[in-house]
Amino acid sequence: MSPLTEIHAMIDARVRAIREDRPDWWCGKGCDTCCRRLAELPRLTAAEWELLRDGLAALSPQRLDAIGRDLAALANDRARPLVCPLLEPSTGSCPVYAQRPVACRSYGFYVQRQLGLYCPEIEARVADDSLADVVWGNHDAIDQRLADLGESRPLTEWFGNWRCGE
Numbered sequence: 001m002s003p004l005t006e007i008h009a010m011i012d013a014r015v016r017a018i019r020e021d022r023p024d025w026w027c028g029k030g031c032d033t034c035c036r037r038l039a040e041l042p043r044l045t046a047a048e049w050e051l052l053r054d055g056l057a058a059l060s061p062q063r064l065d066a067i068g069r070d071l072a073a074l075a076n077d078r079a080r081p082l083v084c085p086l087l088e089p090s091t092g093s094c095p096v097y098a099q100r101p102v103a104c105r106s107y108g109f110y111v112q113r114q115l116g117l118y119c120p121e122i123e124a125r126v127a128d129d130s131l132a133d134v135v136w137g138n139h140d141a142i143d144q145r146l147a148d149l150g151e152s153r154p155l156t157e158w159f160g161n162w163r164c165g166e
Contacts, residue, residue, distance in 0.1 A: 027108035037081040055099030110137035
């Protein structure tokens with residue numbers, strides 16, 4: 001099992017545990033709140049990019065062109081929050097969901113409390129203490145495991161180099 005696959009398995013186990021305890025958990029199919037409220041564009045390791053690139057390669061040329069335009073527009077945009085350029089605007093779905101980066105997989109189930117990395121729905125419930133019994137994943141541990149995979153680069157850079165044939 002590759003190190004990235006191990007990270008995915010660890011995240012999947014945490015997601016399952018939270019969903020088993022709380023079947024009405026907000027994060028799931030049909031919710032795109034986090035995709036429409038990114039603090040920053042994701043940074044990906046080479047292993048994450050290789051997986052994501054496989055998903056992107058299956059998309060139509062027209063969809064890839066639209067993603068490229070959206071990424072180019074966001075590269076210099078300082079306004080926050082950002083809408084994920086991979087999000088399918090008409091459906092609110094992720095066309096590369098199975099290949100999504102670790103940041104997307106872990107959001108809503110792992111936290112760095114000092115950074116306030118919660119979706120607004122979860123943040124409201126954390127504030128009123130109704131999620132005091134939730135066993136969150138430690139995102140610092142995820143970040144360390146990702147760092148062990150090597151340097152990360154912004155999605156804009158990976159995508160731009162790929163589309164230019166580099």
